[in-house]
Amino acid sequence: MNSKGLRRTALCIAMGVCLSSALSLQSAHAANDDGSLVGRATAGAEVTVRNPDTGFTRTVRADANGNYRFPFLPVGNYTLQANKDGAPLGQPIEVTVSLGNAANVNVGGDATNLATVQVVGSRVVTPVDVTSTESATNVTREELGRLPVERDVLSVATLAPGVNKGEFGGVSFGGSSVAENTVYINGLNVTDFYNRVGFSSLPFSFFQEFQVKTGGYSVEFGRTTGGVINAVTRSGTNEFQAGADMVFDNLLQAHSSNKPGIISRYDETNKNNNYSVWGSGALIKDRLFFFGIYEKRDLDTTNTNDTGETQFVDSSDNDFWGAKLDWQINDSHLLGLFAFSDKNENVEDSYPFDWTTGNRLDSRENRTFSQSGGDNWALTYTGYLTDTFSMKALYGKNERNSSVNSLNDDACNLVQDRRESSDFIGCTSNTAVIDRTDEREAARLDFEWSLGYHLLRFGADRETNTSDYLSRYPGDGLRYEINRVPGSRRVNGTPVRDGVTAYVRTREVANEGEFETLNTAYYVEDNWSVTPNVVLNLGLRLEAFDNKDAAGNSYIKMDDMLAPRFGFSWDVNGDARTKVFGNLGRYFLPVANVINIKQAGPFLDARRFFEFDGFTTFTNPSTGRAYPAPILGAEIGTVDDTQGNGMVGDLRSEVDADMDPVYQDELILGFQSMLADNWSWGVRGIYRRLNNAIDDxxxxxxxxxxxxxxxxxxxxxxxxxxxxxxxxxxxxxxxxxxxxxxxxxxxxxxxxxxxxxxxxxxxxxxxxxxxxxxxxxPKRTYKALEFVIDRAWDDQWSFNASYTLSYSEGNAEGPVNSDTDFADSGRTEAFDNPFVDFNGVGYLPNDHRHQFKFRGTYAFNENWQVGATLDAQSGRPVSEYGAGNPVDDTEFLSHYICAQNCTEDFAPSERIYRLSRRGHYDRLPWTFDLGASISYHTTIGRSNLNAKLAFYNLLDQERVLEVDETLEDQNGIGTLRPEFGRGTVYQSPRYAQLMVSIDF
Incomplete structure (x- = not known):
């Protein structure tokens, strides 16, 4: 690296600009909730880093080659100074340490000669980091304040290329399903381990910085075949600060259009307002700091079911609290405590409704209560044991409650008439009475040891994930489903007598127990500076997963899983302006706790079949209203409890004793270069292949x-x-x-x-x-090319654009199925029998062939700014699922549609089928999601006032995002469903959000 490249690197750090909202290819040499500072100085010089906000100071001595390193530095602003023999070498340099990154700064000598580099405003683009083999995007709260980005973690994640919003309220990284990601806050894993969809979250006012890892990440990260969302919260300083934030959501909301014959939802104006106050400061100057936040949440929403026949009115009035304590015991030992409570209770009233008139048809029908969230905390110790050897330790707990109960749970049975639709016709639509508490106990150790040209990193982490679970159907514990007799005239494997046109299936499902999963990992990594221009990253992660049944015995146990990672970075010209990089790695995915619960517990799943003899009436004692209830006729066949008889049985007949884990191999090759001091561009080629599936x-x-x-x-x-x-x-x-x-x-x-x-x-x-x-x-591959160009923020304007061309193909989406709306991770329909995926290789639901992302900000002056975002992407593929196959008489999901001889008059072998390949029936239309914001900032005395009005889906598009993809009735080969192709999910209507904050 020549002196010009070094000066630019030093200037970037000095100006506090090592944030990249472009294709950030940052160093992986940092732990979950901090960063690092590395560089060169005069051999033997003492290099001192100091945080002026907290007084934290640490000094190391440069080695014989002049190299120095500060690992495990809390995110923040620092000054850097080198001294030799008591005399300073140059002037102090201002440095910003960002989340998950290693800032490279040379001190002394030419590092002070920065006048030759032109500075525009307060930020220049990050020079190419030639030490990095990771793909990540960093975004701070300041940048988010300039953009119309919805105030949730997943919206931040979708700023990164190759990340899309997916099914079940999740996001897809690089073609993966939404159940394959991991989320960390301050180093604590807060990912839902029950289904691996969802996570614990915080108010936006509590977050300081986000890092979205999309590939090539270090061996300290695992248990994901998708991506990693890493976040750190705000901390206190020596200066007392306080503030208040008010967020008024769903303003100026447009109404959804309701088209006859198309399943849609009638949405009224909804209220979702948040009010938070926060304070921070020093309890003991330069030693003990606090940050505390309290948020009041006021939520009221009104909408209907898909047919518009039932209206739901939800209200949630909950409080959030969070706190962070940082104790700088001395300059060599730090202790941090992070805690928050995101407990939430929602009350939902349901009413009969006429969407054509917008009128309720009756008084309150049912009230349902649901609880979520829990208490969370983590204690972190950081020790700088020598100049070259440091460690970090974390112990904490993450709690997520999930319970649903209704006022009608004891009185009302669940009744569903599936002959024409899937509507519930009884006095409850609550499909399960559930009480579940998931608690993660997490512990990890991380070490760094610098040995000349080698940086050794090693550590271990262990998570004990326990689910305390109880579930049943409401009422008498039975679910009543009225169905048409299929064309085969067989129900429950038994011929149905002549004249019977419908049958009732009763199903009793219940489960209760405590289920534990133990995940452990050990890792070691060598970051080797082979030459001044070439860096190699060599890592190995050893993992083990142990899922236990309700009796505490190992149910699924997989160990000795080796995950090698290899990466390289080549500074082509030695000037830190152009880089070629790549990485090859393996990533393992744990088995979700839902598998233990649904198959390894005292699970009862008893199904009985009866002839349908019409309806009688049932009167709800709480409302006095009468409802239809099916009359059960003669029983058809015998009780089917093959999926669970209420006992923890001998699971050796229900689980593979030599199961292989699910893992993904990933190859990335990329190029990054500077176009000018404040412009950069990059391109990545990505190949991912999922190996194996674990399913029933x-x-x-x-x-x-x-x-x-x-x-x-x-x-x-x-x-x-x-x-x-x-x-x-x-x-x-x-x-x-x-x-x-x-x-x-x-x-x-x-x-x-x-x-x-x-x-x-x-x-x-x-x-x-x-x-x-x-x-x-099972097969799944993802192939993509990502192009990014970025113009850095210079206090006047910024711009970022990316284009992703991708292909996601195979016969297995992952642990969940988006096209059939099945969210039980690892228990999908995909492999229930051999014909669900027979000849089913095609385009998968997360295949968005083209995606353009734009965002930018322009400042008119120091008070007024405007921001805009645009996400334009091609629609997802559409399949048409049939119910039969050309091999046998199985009636279930398949990619075959009966074309001739489909009635009961023909034997199964006489039926003629056509193959409809996965994802080849159609594609949904392009969507264009335009956001715009205007911001105002002013200073009133010692206080800062900020206001932002943001509009989302400014064009108020109502493009369909998902349709019903089941063509044939699963109980009747050749019977076409009228719901096929109808929209089930649309873009949310336009709405505005007003954010006002004041701090002093």
Whole structure:
């Protein structure tokens, strides 16, 4: 690196500008909630870093080559000074340490000669960081204050290229599903481990900086095959400060259009206002600091179900509190305590409703209460043990409650008429009475040891994730579903007598217990400066996952999972202006706790089938209103409790004893260069491949006791000893399970079933056994090119633009299914039988082929600014799901549509099907989400007043984001559903948000 490049690097840091809202390729040499400061000075010089806001001071001695390093520095502003033999070397340099990054600053000598570099305003673009092999985007609260960005963490994440909003309120990183990400706040993992969708969050007024890691991240991060959202909160300083923030949401809200024949939601004006006060300062100057915040949340929303027949009125009046204490015991030892409570209770009233008139049809019908959130805390210790050896330790707990109960839970049964629609017709629509508390106990150690040209980083982390769970249906504990008799005239594997046109399925589902998962990891990494222009990052992470059943026994246990990571960075010209970089890594995904709960607990899932004999009436004792209730006729077949009989059974027959983990391999090659002092551009090529899936498969044929196999008993499966039931394993790979080999009806020994070839029994039209069939292996690949150009903020204007061309293909989206709206992570329909994904390779739901992102700010003067964002992306692919297949008579989801001979007059082998490949039926339209804001800032005495009015979806577009993709009724091959292709999710209507804050 020549002196000009060094001067530019020093100037960037000195001006506090090492934030990049472009394609940030930052150093990974930092822990979860801090940064680092590295560089060169005169050999043997004493280099001192000091935070003028807190008085924190630390001094290290440069080694024989002049290298120095300050690891584990809290995010903030510092001054840097070098001294040799008691004399200062140059002037102090101002430095900004940002989250997750290593700031590179040379001190002494030429580092003080900065006059040759032109400075425009207070920020120049970050020079190319030639030590970095990571892909990440950093955004501070100051930058967010200049832009119309919604005040939630996921909206911040979508500023990064390749990140899109997805199903179930989540985001997709690089083609992954929404259940594959990890979120950290101040180093504490706050990700939902029950379903891996969602996380604990804080008021925006509490956050200081975000880092969105989209690829190539260090081995200290794991348990994700998507991306990492990393955030740090504000902290106190020696100066007492206080303030108040008021956010008025959903102002000037447009109404959704309601089109006859299209499923939509009638939304009225909603209120979501937040009021927060905060204060910070020093309890002991230069030693003990605090930051505290209290927020009052006032939420009122009104909307309907998809058909507009039921109106829901929600209200939530909750308080949030958060605090951070920082104790600088001395300059070598720091202690921090972070705590917050995000407990939330929502009250929802439901009413019969006529969306065509906008009128309620009756008085309050039901009231439902739901609770979420919990108490959270983390204690962090940082020790600078020597100039070259440092450590960090964290211990904390993350709590998430999830409970739902209703005033009608004890009195009202859940009744659903599915013959024409899926509406609930009883006096409750509460599909489950749930009480669940998830608690994560997290502990980790991180070490850094600098050895000349090698920086060794190593550590360990352990998480104990415990779910205390109780669930049941309301009323008498049964769910009543009225269905049409299918064309096959078979229900519950039994022929239905003539004249019966409908049947009732009752289902009792209940579960209770405490379920624990233990995740552990060890890592080691060498960052090797091979030459002055080449840096290699060599890392290895060793992981283990242990999911336990309700009795505390290991249910799914996988260990010795090696995740190698390799990266390089080449400073092409040696001037820190142009870089070629790349990385290759493996990332493992844990098994969500929902798997333990749904399959490894005392789970009861009893299903009975009855002829439908019409309706009687039931009167709700709390309202006096009468409702239809089905009359149960003769029972059809026997009780089906194959998925759970209420006992923690012998799980050896339900889980693969030699299961392989889910992991993703990732390859990234990139280029980054400076165009000018305040312009940069970059390009990345990305390839991701998901390996394996863990999901449930219905093993209907183990290969044993075949002498007894037939379909004469009408159950649709082979006889005892051959049928096993739903097994958790790796679809398309050998599965080791405990089965019945001596045909006495009791499992007695292990066998291995190659599910790529076997596991599913096949029969001819007469019910004669033909052999076995297996599952296709899960596949998912993501290929993308990302282009980014960035013009840095200079106190007058900034601009950022990115374009992503991507292809997400395969037959497995991930642990959840967006196209069928199935959110139980790892228990999707994708592999229930071999035909769901038979010939199902195609475009996946998170495949948005083209995406453009623009954002920018312009300041008219020191008081007034305007900002804008635009996210334009092509629509997601659409599939059409059928109910049959050309191989056997299974009636479920498939990619085959019956084209001829579909009625009951034809045998299954006589039906003619057409293949409709995944994602090839259609594509949804492009969406354009335009945001705009105007901001005002002024100083009143010692106080600062800031106000911002932001508009979201300014064009008020109502483009469809999701449609119903099930063409054939799953209970009737050849029966087409009128709901197919109708919109189920649309863009939110235009609304405005006013934010006013004052601080002093």
């Amino acid at each position: 498969m219905e093993i209907s044929d183990t290969g044993y006791c075949q002498g007894n196999v037939d379909k004469a008993d009408g159950d649709g499966y082979s006889d005892a000893g051959s049928y096993l039931g739903f097994v958790m394993g790796n679809p398309g790979k050998p599965t080791s399970v405990y089965v019945d080999t001596d045909c006495d009806g009791t499992p007695d020994s292990y066998t291995t079933i190659d599910t790529s070839q076997a596991g599913w029994a096949l029969y001819d039209d007469a019910g004669n056994y033909l052999g076995q069939r297996g599952w296709d292996k």
